[in-house]
Amino acid sequence: MVRFVLSRALKAVLTVWIAITSTFFLLRLLPGDPTTLMVEGDMTPEMQAALLKTYGLDRPLWEQYVSYLRELVQGNLGISFRQIQPVTDIILDRLPWTLLLAGSAFVLTVAVGIPIGVTAAVNRGKWLDRALQGFGISANALFVPSVAILLLVFFGAQLGWFPIGGAIDPDTRGVGAYLSLAHHLVLPVLSLILVQLGPYALTLRTNMIEVLGEDYIRAAQARGLSARRRVWKHGLRNAILPALTLMGLQLGTLVGGAVLTETVFAYPGVGRLIYEAVGQQDYPVIQGAFIMLAVTVVIANALTDMLYAVLNPRIRL
Amino acid sequence: MKKTVKGRWRLAVALGVVATLGVSGCGLNEDNSSSSGSSDTVLRIGTTTDVSNFNPLQSLSKTDSWILNAMYPHLLRIDENAQKAPELAKEYRYEDDGKTAVFELRDDFKWTDGQPVVAEDVKFSAEKIMEYKLGNVAAKLTWVESIEAPDATTVKFKLSQPYAPFAEGVGFWMSIVPKHIFEKAGDLSKFPNDTNWVGAGPFVLDSMTKGQRYVMKRNEHYPLAPEGKAAVSQVEYRVYPDVNTMMLALRNGDIDLMGTPVPVSAAKTFENDSKIKLEKVGALGFAHLTYNMKNKYLADQQVRQALSMSVDTKAIISAVLQGDGQQMAGPISPIFAEYDNTEIQPYPFDPAGAKAKLAAAGYRDANNDGFFDELSFGVACDQSNANITRVVQLFRESAAKAGIKLENECVERNTFLTRTKNGEYDIDASQWGVFDNPMDQLRSTYLSSNPGGINYNLLESAEMDTLINDAAGTTDPEAFRAKIKNLDKVVHEQAYLTPLYVENFQFAYNASKFTGFSPSPSDLLGMVTAYSLAQVTPVK
Numbered sequence: 001m002v003r004f005v006l007s008r009a010l011k012a013v014l015t016v017w018i019a020i021t022s023t024f025f026l027l028r029l030l031p032g033d034p035t036t037l038m039v040e041g042d043m044t045p046e047m048q049a050a051l052l053k054t055y056g057l058d059r060p061l062w063e064q065y066v067s068y069l070r071e072l073v074q075g076n077l078g079i080s081f082r083q084i085q086p087v088t089d090i091i092l093d094r095l096p097w098t099l100l101l102a103g104s105a106f107v108l109t110v111a112v113g114i115p116i117g118v119t120a121a122v123n124r125g126k127w128l129d130r131a132l133q134g135f136g137i138s139a140n141a142l143f144v145p146s147v148a149i150l151l152l153v154f155f156g157a158q159l160g161w162f163p164i165g166g167a168i169d170p171d172t173r174g175v176g177a178y179l180s181l182a183h184h185l186v187l188p189v190l191s192l193i194l195v196q197l198g199p200y201a202l203t204l205r206t207n208m209i210e211v212l213g214e215d216y217i218r219a220a221q222a223r224g225l226s227a228r229r230r231v232w233k234h235g236l237r238n239a240i241l242p243a244l245t246l247m248g249l250q251l252g253t254l255v256g257g258a259v260l261t262e263t264v265f266a267y268p269g270v271g272r273l274i275y276e277a278v279g280q281q282d283y284p285v286i287q288g289a290f291i292m293l294a295v296t297v298v299i300a301n302a303l304t305d306m307l308y309a310v311l312n313p314r315i316r317l
Numbered sequence: 318m319k320k321t322v323k324g325r326w327r328l329a330v331a332l333g334v335v336a337t338l339g340v341s342g343c344g345l346n347e348d349n350s351s352s353s354g355s356s357d358t359v360l361r362i363g364t365t366t367d368v369s370n371f372n373p374l375q376s377l378s379k380t381d382s383w384i385l386n387a388m389y390p391h392l393l394r395i396d397e398n399a400q401k402a403p404e405l406a407k408e409y410r411y412e413d414d415g416k417t418a419v420f421e422l423r424d425d426f427k428w429t430d431g432q433p434v435v436a437e438d439v440k441f442s443a444e445k446i447m448e449y450k451l452g453n454v455a456a457k458l459t460w461v462e463s464i465e466a467p468d469a470t471t472v473k474f475k476l477s478q479p480y481a482p483f484a485e486g487v488g489f490w491m492s493i494v495p496k497h498i499f500e501k502a503g504d505l506s507k508f509p510n511d512t513n514w515v516g517a518g519p520f521v522l523d524s525m526t527k528g529q530r531y532v533m534k535r536n537e538h539y540p541l542a543p544e545g546k547a548a549v550s551q552v553e554y555r556v557y558p559d560v561n562t563m564m565l566a567l568r569n570g571d572i573d574l575m576g577t578p579v580p581v582s583a584a585k586t587f588e589n590d591s592k593i594k595l596e597k598v599g600a601l602g603f604a605h606l607t608y609n610m611k612n613k614y615l616a617d618q619q620v621r622q623a624l625s626m627s628v629d630t631k632a633i634i635s636a637v638l639q640g641d642g643q644q645m646a647g648p649i650s651p652i653f654a655e656y657d658n659t660e661i662q663p664y665p666f667d668p669a670g671a672k673a674k675l676a677a678a679g680y681r682d683a684n685n686d687g688f689f690d691e692l693s694f695g696v697a698c699d700q701s702n703a704n705i706t707r708v709v710q711l712f713r714e715s716a717a718k719a720g721i722k723l724e725n726e727c728v729e730r731n732t733f734l735t736r737t738k739n740g741e742y743d744i745d746a747s748q749w750g751v752f753d754n755p756m757d758q759l760r761s762t763y764l765s766s767n768p769g770g771i772n773y774n775l776l777e778s779a780e781m782d783t784l785i786n787d788a789a790g791t792t793d794p795e796a797f798r799a800k801i802k803n804l805d806k807v808v809h810e811q812a813y814l815t816p817l818y819v820e821n822f823q824f825a826y827n828a829s830k831f832t833g834f835s836p837s838p839s840d841l842l843g844m845v846t847a848y849s850l851a852q853v854t855p856v857k
Contacts, residue, residue, distance in 0.1 A: 031735035048770075050450055054506070082369040082378075084509045093527050149561055157565045164566040165557055170526050266557045268528020275558060276366050281731070 012298045019294035034281040078284035087288035098269035102254045105192035117204025139198030144257045148191040148264035165266030188265040207239040248304035252297045358550040361572040363563040371510040373492035374451040383845045388516030393488030399652045415479025415792035422470040425540040428495045434517045436466035441496035449506040457486045479790045482754040519547045519851035530555045542851035578822040594828035599652045601839040602749035604817040607773040619678040621812035623671035625664040627719040637707045645816035647809035656755045658805040668718035693722040697742035700727040745773045751841045
């Protein structure tokens with residue numbers, strides 16, 4: 001067990017380091033620099049050079065990289081070029097919103113995806129299966145911003161059921177604040193669920209069909225176990241194992257989707273922070289946000305692996 | 318074992334939900350504003366990004382300026398006709414043959430902590446900008462040798478040489494900050510100014526919820542408001558990064574005004590909404606095609622003129638702006654009416670004439686492919702600008718009729734800006750943002766020293782340098798106007814650029830709730846200047 005955890009931790013550290021390094025160099029390989037966007041009729045080359053010096057971008061690349069890693073090890077993500085504030089503070093301000101959005105979408109995708117996948121598998125070949133398959137494939141083809149705008153227009157502007165953008169009514173307090181939070185969360189979460197649900201439900205359906213054909217399911221049937229118990233207790237536990245891997249992978253997509261969702265829904269999370277920072281070439285913020293997202297996805301995958309091992313009695317650590 | 322696994326599952330899910338809700342809940346009440354005022358006096362404005370820098374001396378962001386300009390006064394403002402109008406300064410004049418610019422200040426502006434706004438505040442703001450080379454104003458203070466504040470309402474800028482639009486440029490762009498607050502901060506290049514705001518504009522920031530809203534309270538003493546203070550008690554900026562979402566928020570009543578212009582293609586969606594009104598303003602910049610003089614064929618005046626004759630600007634305005642723009646002749650926008658040389662006319666759209674002109678100039682189509690052999694150029698543009706990208710397509714088609722082959726080289730914004738910075742293009746299709754006066758524009762775009770890095774012609778002309786420097790040092794208004802008009806004519810004749818259009822901006826607001834906006838040209842100013850917000854009144 002200890003060896004397994006250590007091995008996973010080592011791989012996780014290596015993955016994060018690769019993410020840090022590639023983000024660092026890719027950003028600097030982009031054409032231009034942060035002063036390129038500050039096109040001003042009056043900005044002299046001396047002023048641009050002074051700005052680059054302030055940002056520390058006048059030093060050789062390797063020197064910048066070593067310095068960045070050194071700071072990073074000490075927990076310092078740097079100072080935002082534009083906001084003149086520690087990147088850690090800026091990200092921590094936004095992180096809870098993304099966790100709430102992506103976390104809620106993840107939990108609900110799993111909660112809705114399981115019954116859909118199982119129902120489709122149990123009704124294999126019937127109209128319900130075909131309908132659910134059609135839904136799954138269509139959902140797989142959806143593009144987050146299009147879904148988001150459609151939801152906003154219909155449920156927000158036309159029906160007036162949900163607010164247009166934002167995360168909470170800042171004037172609410174106490175229970176009202178939580179209700180407002182949930183009210184604002186519905187459409188962004190729905191847009192993410194609709195996009196994520198397809199692959200999850202379809203994978204689960206395929207797994208379930210396979211599992212339902214296994215000997216031990218037939219044995220359970222022979223023992224007189226009800227169909228419900230066979231499917232939900234015996235079948236699902238095994239069918240869900242491969243889907244766990246997908247869950248870990250989906251977290252990454254979910255976080256990526258959050259960038260677009262948060263932008264359209266004016267949701268104040270890390271995704272929108274990235275969107276704004278990219279537009280300003282604010283390297284420290286982009287790097288910090290990507291590192292944070294990479295760490296989140298790596299940890300989620302590591303936990304998924306461990307959960308897989310715990311849930312699958314055939315795997316012994 | 319089965320029960321244990323089941324239990325773990327449930328525990329894991331429950332913990333996950335509780336943790337996410339709990340973590341997010343931490344930020345629920347961080348905005349502690351007491352925004353309990355009646356909703357009819359709260360003006361809610363949509364903005365596209367968060368404030369990136371609260372230091373008005375340093376910030377270069379357009380959306381930052383919407384909020385910061387409402388807090389920190391400027392000496393001058395730009396009115397609806399693009400003219401400089403008094404704000405903190407009552408008037409300005411030049412002395413010593415233009416080598417001293419003198420501003421006379423009003424004596425009734427007050428900081429929100431009760432201190433009066435005085436000449437020392439202006440002197441301090443300018444000196445700190447020069448010391449730390451802050452923002453875009455530092456370059457406008459290039460000519461300043463010293464600053465004096467002989468009394469509480471007089472500021473004198475001693476210049477190394479006369480520069481005609483000095484007072485206008487500095488007066489309009491420079492924010493005045495409270496010396497007694499900012500001097501405690503030390504190095505102002507590292508001063509975030511993100512709390513305990515003290516301002517002297519009509520509104521001052523009171524609280525913020527990052528990513529969501531910025532709440533500004535009324536300054537109870539603002540002399541440029543009709544009643545000595547704004548009629549609106551609170552201004553609230555709400556952040557909508559996506560303009561479509563912002564438009565829905567306006568229709569839904571979540572905001573009362575869009576700070577950002579409504580896209581031309583979307584303006585019609587408000588036509589059937591009786592509550593929403595669109596206010597149209599001009600631009601302080603314009604779209605243009607600029608020719609790289611380092612290209613040996615584009616260095617030929619005949620070729621540049623032929624290219625100008627190959628652009629159907631009327632069709633472009635009709636197709637791209639749906640008719641909502643103005644044609645231009647020379648480089649001076651018609652919005653600067655007193656400087657615009659009305660004697661010059663746009664080049665006629667005449668591809669056949671252009672072709673004949675080029676043939677007469679000795680260009681040949683030896684292989685009979687319909688194009689002159691040497692005349693093949695790339696047109697670079699920022700592909701995120703949908704209007705300009707469309708212009709390039711139309712230009713490419715019409716230039717082909719004149720025998721000029723053009724390649725569309727529209728690329729991602731950073732790549733485009735890097736290419737323009739390095740002179741890696743034949744023809745640049747882009748849009749100037751904001752020029753507050755024609756002299757700064759001509760200096761930036763045609764001086765061979767390329768002071769702002771935006772001489773996209775890469776022009777090195779001794780004649781133009783002389784004309785520009787001569788005009789810049791002319792402080793007699795009449796002579797100055799004549800020299801600008803002459804430069805307008807020279808650039809037009811040389812066809813250094815082909816001006817495409819001056820775009821009109823449309824701002825949408827809820828006219829059933831608020832009225833009295835005083836819009837100014839450009840998307841930088843629009844409806845959200847300090848002066849405009851101070852004039853707004855709720856509809857009874």
